[in-house]
Amino acid sequence: xxxxxxxxxxxxxxxxxxxxxxxxxxxxxxxxxxxxxxxxxxxxxxxxxxxxxxxxxxxxxxxxxxxxxxxxxxxxxxxxxxxxxxxxxxxxxxxxxxxxxxxxxxxxxxxxxxxxxxxxxxxxxxxxxxxxxxxxxxxxxxxxxxxxxxxxxxxxxxxxxxxxxxxxxxxxxxxxxxxxxxxxxxxxxxxxxxxxxxxxxxxxxxxxxxxxxxxxxxxxxxxxxxxxxxxxxxxxxxxxxxxxxxxxxxxxxxxxxxxxxxxxxxxxxxxxxxxxxxxxxxxxxxxxxxxxxxxxxxxxxxxxxxxxxxxxxxxxxxxxxxxxxxxxxxxxxxxxxxxxxxxxxxxxxxxxxxxxxxxxxxxxxxxxxxxxxxxxxxxxxxxxxxxxxxxxxxxxxxxxxxxxxxxxxxxxxxxxxxxxxxxxxxxxxxxxxxxxxxxxxxxxxxxxxxxxxxxxxxxxxxxxxxxxxxxxxxxxxxxxxxxxxxxxxxxxxxxxxxxxxxxxxxxxxxxxxxxxxxxxxxxxxxxxxxxxxxxxxxxxxxxxxxxxxxxxxxxxxxxxxxxxxxxxxxxxxxxxxxxxxxxxxxxxxxxxxxxxxxxxxxxxxxxxxxxxxxxxx
Numbered sequence: 001x002x003x004x005x006x007x008x009x010x011x012x013x014x015x016x017x018x019x020x021x022x023x024x025x026x027x028x029x030x031x032x033x034x035x036x037x038x039x040x041x042x043x044x045x046x047x048x049x050x051x052x053x054x055x056x057x058x059x060x061x062x063x064x065x066x067x068x069x070x071x072x073x074x075x076x077x078x079x080x081x082x083x084x085x086x087x088x089x090x091x092x093x094x095x096x097x098x099x100x101x102x103x104x105x106x107x108x109x110x111x112x113x114x115x116x117x118x119x120x121x122x123x124x125x126x127x128x129x130x131x132x133x134x135x136x137x138x139x140x141x142x143x144x145x146x147x148x149x150x151x152x153x154x155x156x157x158x159x160x161x162x163x164x165x166x167x168x169x170x171x172x173x174x175x176x177x178x179x180x181x182x183x184x185x186x187x188x189x190x191x192x193x194x195x196x197x198x199x200x201x202x203x204x205x206x207x208x209x210x211x212x213x214x215x216x217x218x219x220x221x222x223x224x225x226x227x228x229x230x231x232x233x234x235x236x237x238x239x240x241x242x243x244x245x246x247x248x249x250x251x252x253x254x255x256x257x258x259x260x261x262x263x264x265x266x267x268x269x270x271x272x273x274x275x276x277x278x279x280x281x282x283x284x285x286x287x288x289x290x291x292x293x294x295x296x297x298x299x300x301x302x303x304x305x306x307x308x309x310x311x312x313x314x315x316x317x318x319x320x321x322x323x324x325x326x327x328x329x330x331x332x333x334x335x336x337x338x339x340x341x342x343x344x345x346x347x348x349x350x351x352x353x354x355x356x357x358x359x360x361x362x363x364x365x366x367x368x369x370x371x372x373x374x375x376x377x378x379x380x381x382x383x384x385x386x387x388x389x390x391x392x393x394x395x396x397x398x399x400x401x402x403x404x405x406x407x408x409x410x411x412x413x414x415x416x417x418x419x420x421x422x423x424x425x426x427x428x429x430x431x432x433x434x435x436x437x438x439x440x441x442x443x444x445x446x447x448x449x450x451x452x453x454x455x456x457x458x459x460x461x462x463x464x465x466x467x468x469x470x471x472x473x474x475x476x477x478x479x480x481x482x483x484x485x486x487x488x489x490x491x492x493x494x495x496x497x498x499x500x501x502x503x504x505x506x507x508x509x510x511x512x513x514x515x516x517x518x519x520x521x522x523x524x525x526x527x528x529x530x531x532x533x534x535x536x537x538x539x540x541x542x543x544x545x546x547x548x549x550x551x552x553x554x555x556x557x558x559x560x561x562x563x564x565x566x567x568x569x570x571x572x573x574x575x576x577x578x579x580x581x582x583x584x585x586x587x588x589x590x591x592x593x594x595x596x597x598x599x600x601x602x603x604x605x606x607x608x609x610x611x612x613x614x615x616x617x
Contacts, residue, residue: 004029007104010058014077031110034058037097044081046094051081054111060101065094152235152249153228155265156258162187165216169204172215176200183246183259186219192256193221196246225250228257232265233303233312241319243277280323286331286393289324293397296320297358297572304569310561311355311533318354321362322347324397325390326450332389341379343368344451345390348406352447353515353530355561357568359578361402362394365446367454370416383414417454444475444519445530472524476613479516480606484599485509488592491584496603504587506567507580510560510595513602514553517609521545532557549605556598563587 001009008029011017017025035055037043043062044051062074074080080095162185163172172195176184186193195215203209203218225248226235239245245262276295283289296317303313329345348363350356366383370376387408391401401407408414415423424443448454483496485504492500493509518532521539529535533554540550567582584592 004032007032010077011056011104014056028106028110031107033105035103035105037101037103039097039099039101041097043095043097043103044091046091048091051091052108053081053105054079054108055081055095056104056106058102058104060103061098062101062103063096063098065096150232151229152226152232152247152260152265153251153257155232155260156249157261157264158258160185160256160258162256163215165193165214165219167215168212169200169209169215169218170211173200173204173211181259182261184215185223185248185256185259186215186221188221191222192225192248193219194223194246194248194259195219198245223248225256226260227252231309231312233308235260236262236265236308237312237315237319241322243281277320277323280320280327283327283331286328286396289327289331289393290396293324293399296324297398300358301569301572304565309558310565311558313565314357314561315354317358318351318356321351321356321399322449324399325362325364325394328390328393328397329386329450331393332386335389336382336385339379339386340375340382341368341370342452343383344448344454345408346454347447347449349402349445352445353532355515355532357564357578358398358572359568359580360400361404361406362391362399363402363406364391364408365406365413365415366408367415367417367420367448369452369454370418376416379416380411380414384409384411387414444523447530472520473613475520475523476609479513479520480610482508482512482516483606484513484602486603487596487599488584493584503581503583504595505581506560506564510556510598510602511564511580513606514557514560517553517602517605518557520609521550545605549601552598552601553605556602559591559594559598563591 004026008022008025011025011029012022017028033053037060043055046066056079057074057076059076062078062080064074064080081091158181159179161175161179161181163175165186165188167175172184176182176197183194183196186195193216195218199218199220204211209218224238224242224244226238228249228251235247239247239262247260249257249260251257276292276299279292279295280289283292299320300313300317303316304310308316325345325347333339344367346352346365346367348365350360351362351364356362364387366387368379368383370379391407391409395401401409406413485501486494486496488494489500492502493504494500515532518535518539521542521544522529522535524544525535525538525542527535527538529538536545536550536553536557539545540547545553563582564580567580567586568578571578587595
């Protein structure tokens with residue numbers, strides 16, 4: 001076997017080369033220069049001139065060093081230097097051989113041509129999303145690398161302590177004290193229970209319960225567990241959403257590995273996220289709630305600076321916005337007295353999808369349970385006052401009601417469950433009626449957050465969608481309403497109309513077209529989840545979207561979310577008005593090239609969908 005063939009065979013054993021055309025891999029192999037670096041040798045320094053080669057590690061280990069701190073360790077088959085090479089920017093980190101290392105050096109002209117192909121761009125986009133400090137031009141903020149990005153198993157500390165459900169409360173407390181743990185797992189055979197130090201304080205000491213009773217009388221069972229491979233940031237969001245601070249962690253085989261606590265995931269400063277949620281729950285007046293609210297934005301900045309992914313930070317923001325909404329409703333009902341009918345407050349739009357940012361409007365609706373004895377005028381009058389008080393409280397908390405009046409404060413969005421069902425049925429029967437496009441998009445992005453348990457307003461739409469080709473055509477048509485720009489020229493964004501704009505509106509250019517496509521694919525697949533990424537996955541699994549198209553849309557959505565969040569975090573720190581419009585000068589040339597490819601990919605998917613419209617069923 002020749003040297004070139006050996007290099008090509010090696011490259012094909014790793015992504016992204018395994019997905020490249022064999023001829024392209026051979027071209028890369030033919031261009032390779034072989035380099036050797038002794039242990040401790042610096043391959044290139046942070047802030048150096050743009051590198052002119054892409055490197056692939058053949059043997060050895062390379063450290064990625066940022067301001068003296070090792071951020072990552074790379075081994076055989078991994079590439080580095082590509083961001084600086086393709087963007088023309090100075091190197092963002094130091095690359096140093098951690099041991100004797102052999103590397104393949106590929107010239108920039110050959111590498112750039114091969115990586116410009118769709119598969120290469122998808123791979124590099126994923127790398128950018130994993131390490132988002134290359135997304136923007138200019139000085140980058142300090143990013144603290146912490147446990148939020150790692151699998152939760154990496155955050156486990158201390159020993160796992162378990163006991164039998166028949167053990168006494170005294171024995172459980174003594175065991176927790178002796179082993180210095182704040183939670184103990186109860187083995188129930190086919191499931192797990194959990195008792196925390198807070199349970200002992202609130203359910204035993206505060207109530208005067210006998211310590212001779214079995215621990216099973218105060219445990220929470222079955223305990224909610226989390227998979228060991230789930231990221232720390234995802235577990236953090238789950239903790240905030242459920243209002244708990246401990247989760248048993250289980251392996252892929254179901255073996256319990258330990259208990260993760262909030263402080264295992266985040267440092268003291270970021271634990272303010274938990275104190276914030278608790279402060280919201282304990283607020284005794286509207287004024288107290290308004291006083292607490294600014295901490296939400298501060299916590300969002302802390303999480304982002306701590307290295308949390310954009311979609312995790314957006315989910316965190318939505319979780320706390322839910323908590324503020326629930327408490328505002330509690331306070332309104334306390335002031336107005338017992339409701340004349342049971343009702344639910346429903347989040348709509350980005351808040352329902354848990355993809356909200358500080359600039360997002362809060363869309364909402366109310367569903368009330370009717371009966372033959374109900375006086376609808378009394379009910380709607382009461383609920384109108386509740387909605388007005390709640391939306392005003394949220395507005396003063398910095399959470400703006402929808403500017404287009406898609407809000408529970410508008411009587412159009414305060415309806416009895418029977419009326420909502422009637423509206424849904426009419427839409428299913430005739431989805432061509434006036435405003436059907438907007439109403440369907442609103443109803444399919446809904447999630448109850450307070451009050452009686454009701455189905456999502458979209459449930460009946462989704463359940464009946466596969467039998468309603470007219471509805472699927474309507475959703476497909478809606479997915480074609482918002483077209484991405486055609487590209488960039490002379491520092492401007494070129495719209496499909498030919499108009500040139502000075503700034504890039506990330507929401508309208510990327511996020512809205514993708515959420516619309518995901519909504520169509522998810523409903524066509526019959527999934528109840530309103531998350532954009534979950535809908536894309538469902539569309540892929542149901543063969544409504546091809547796997548490459550679904551992955552392209554995922555990558556573009558995550559990339560736009562990273563850029564939107566960083567833009568708004570910078571605005572929060574500067575104390576200026578929030579928006580989604582970024583100056584192209586703020587975005588690195590490499591990222592601009594990925595965005596341009598995203599525009600093309602979304603437009604291509606929309607064109608294919610448009611050609612299929614007559615046959616969609």
